[in-house]
Amino acid sequence: xxxxxxxxxxxxxxxxxxxxxxxxxxxxxxxxxxxxxxxxxxxxxxxxxxxxxxxxxxxxxxxxxxxxxxxxxxxxxxxxxxxxxxxxxxxxxxxxxxxxxxxxxxxxxxxxxxxxxxxxxxxxxxxxxxxxxxxxxxxxxxxxxxxxxxxxxxxxxxxxxxxxxxxxxxxxxxxxxxxxxxxxxxxxxxxxxxxxxxxxxxxxxxxxxxxxxxxxxxxxxxxxxxxxxxxxxxxxxxxxxxxxxxxxxxxxxxxxxxxxxxxxxxxxxxxxxxxxxxxxxxxxxxxxxxxxxxxxxxxxxxxxxxxxxxxxxxxxxxxxxxxxxxxxxxxxxxxxxxxxxxxxxxxxxxxxxxxxxxxxxxxxxxxxxxxxxxxxxxxxxxxxxxxxxxxxxxxxxxxxxxxxxxxxxxxxxxxxxxxxxxxxxxxxxxxxxxxxxxxxxxxxxxxxxxxxxxxxxxxxxxxxxxxxxxxxxxxxxxxxxxxx
Amino acid sequence: xxxxxxxxxxxxxxxxxxxxxxxxxxxxxxxxxxxxxxxxxxxxxxxxxxxxxxxxx
Numbered sequence: 184x185x186x187x188x189x190x191x192x193x194x195x196x197x198x199x200x201x202x203x204x205x206x207x208x209x210x211x212x213x214x215x216x217x218x219x220x221x222x223x224x225x226x227x228x229x230x231x232x233x234x235x236x237x238x239x240x241x242x243x244x245x246x247x248x249x250x251x252x253x254x255x256x257x258x259x260x261x262x263x264x265x266x267x268x269x270x271x272x273x274x275x276x277x278x279x280x281x282x283x284x285x286x287x288x289x290x291x292x293x294x295x296x297x298x299x300x301x302x303x304x305x306x307x308x309x310x311x312x313x314x315x316x317x318x319x320x321x322x323x324x325x326x327x328x329x330x331x332x333x334x335x336x337x338x339x340x341x342x343x344x345x346x347x348x349x350x351x352x353x354x355x356x357x358x359x360x361x362x363x364x365x366x367x368x369x370x371x372x373x374x375x376x377x378x379x380x381x382x383x384x385x386x387x388x389x390x391x392x393x394x395x396x397x398x399x400x401x402x403x404x405x406x407x408x409x410x411x412x413x414x415x416x417x418x419x420x421x422x423x424x425x426x427x428x429x430x431x432x433x434x435x436x437x438x439x440x441x442x443x444x445x446x447x448x449x450x451x452x453x454x455x456x457x458x459x460x461x462x463x464x465x466x467x468x469x470x471x472x473x474x475x476x477x478x479x480x481x482x483x484x485x486x487x488x489x490x491x492x493x494x495x496x497x498x499x500x501x502x503x504x505x506x507x508x509x510x511x512x513x514x515x516x517x518x519x520x521x522x523x524x525x526x527x528x529x530x531x532x533x534x535x536x537x538x539x540x541x542x543x544x545x546x547x548x549x550x551x552x553x554x555x556x557x558x559x560x561x562x563x564x565x566x567x568x569x570x571x572x573x574x575x576x577x578x579x580x581x582x583x584x585x586x587x588x589x590x591x592x593x594x595x596x597x598x599x600x601x602x603x604x605x606x607x608x609x610x611x612x613x614x615x616x617x618x619x620x621x622x623x624x625x626x627x628x629x630x631x632x633x634x635x636x637x638x639x640x641x642x643x644x645x646x647x648x649x650x651x652x653x654x655x656x657x658x659x660x661x662x663x664x665x666x667x
Numbered sequence: 668x669x670x671x672x673x674x675x676x677x678x679x680x681x682x683x684x685x686x687x688x689x690x691x692x693x694x695x696x697x698x699x700x701x702x703x704x705x706x707x708x709x710x711x712x713x714x715x716x717x718x719x720x721x722x723x724x
Contacts (some may be wrong), residue, residue, distance in 0.1 A: 187677065191677060191678075191681065196677060196678050196681055197681050197682065197685055199681060199684055199692040200686070200690060200691065200692050200696075201691065237720065238721045238722060239721075240717065240721055241717040241718055241719070241720065241721025241722060244713060244714065244717050245714045245717060245718065248710040248713065248714060249710070249714075252706060252710060253708070255706070256703075260698055263696070264694060264696055264697070265685070266685075292713070398722060418698060425696050426696040426697060426698045427699070427702060430698050430702060431702070433678075434706050500687060503706060553675045561686075565697065569682055569685050569686075569694070570682050570686070573674065573682070
């Protein structure tokens, strides 16, 4: 067989088992290097604005635990099982054309925004390093200088992206252990400044009168933080050698590393009174160690940006149709990074209001995740027909109505409305029910139930969606895959 | 049967390999249910314990 894996990966075609790159350990390192990136510190810093250390630990483990479990199931399992690009698998839900709409919205508003957050953090880190080296008088730590450095980081990301998935895996293998070491060193340094007793006695950065509401906001922030992995993981999981090798590294890597780094972030924020991770390093480690840590964070963020961008670009090419598939990887990479660059001009929209940004992300991703969960595991019993995924809207069993499945879009919209009615993302004002329900989980329930009923009573009755066709007729009996 | 316009030989070869009976590339891989339930039980127990410990603060 003379197949070109890199070309297939970039075009969203199914990757065959013999072409997959990552077993359990390698994918774990990829996950750890992604999760322990400084956005986890930023997450911890934001949690510390609502709650103290003990409640923060509980909210982080519970919030990430729930959401990472969902994400480990979808999109990881369908992408690992069929090797297909994440947004291509979504054609079975939203329709051949509808999945492109989802792809564009999610790619532009979520993946690009996350990459921009990382770029801005590189800007903050480098700016702080230069400020320490040259002195505050010689260097203006302004938003303009931060944006300029962020733009340079985006340029470097583009160059690194030209290396493809092998480069991402290689970089992850090298940087992940170093990032774990940095996080542990930060933890040790925190405890050279404060005792455990002082830490758990420390008030949140913005103490709330209603402590239960603050705890629920912290949980919601962490559920949203975990759901934010939904657009990313599918396109990485398709490179894994088995479904188990896709599932467990998420539970261990994404969950474990995110929780560890976020908790360290909470401790540092409570100790130093700031939610910005780039402000912590010099006070924690002194000038030399602090500068080294900041420089390292800048490099680590670049690798995370490459992973984020790779996922976005794979989605654009794989799900974007024939015209985009004819464009070069370099050109589409550049095109993806343009909105990332634009967002860096508006740091208040993302980096400086991280909690609200996560809320916006969850409004879209919580119902999307729920709909995929219900469709893949309940309605299709874990089976897709890979051939139908790649046919045109007119020919495919996943064509629905003119290429769109309105039931899926209505379900996602209803889930989003449920979220907004429980937690206003603009004012960040919770409703009276939020304190008992949160926002993401009810949003998922609304979207999932509506999608299930709509599919049962509308889609299936109309004979759409290829639900009556038993996919993969030659499928072998389920075996027990090794965790390789 | 005419090949749909977006199909090329590479994609066709991959889909055929996925669908081929007894092919090492055929879709067969599933997550064992026990893997899922182990993670659910561990998460639930950890959450309850942490809720009792952390929320009493």
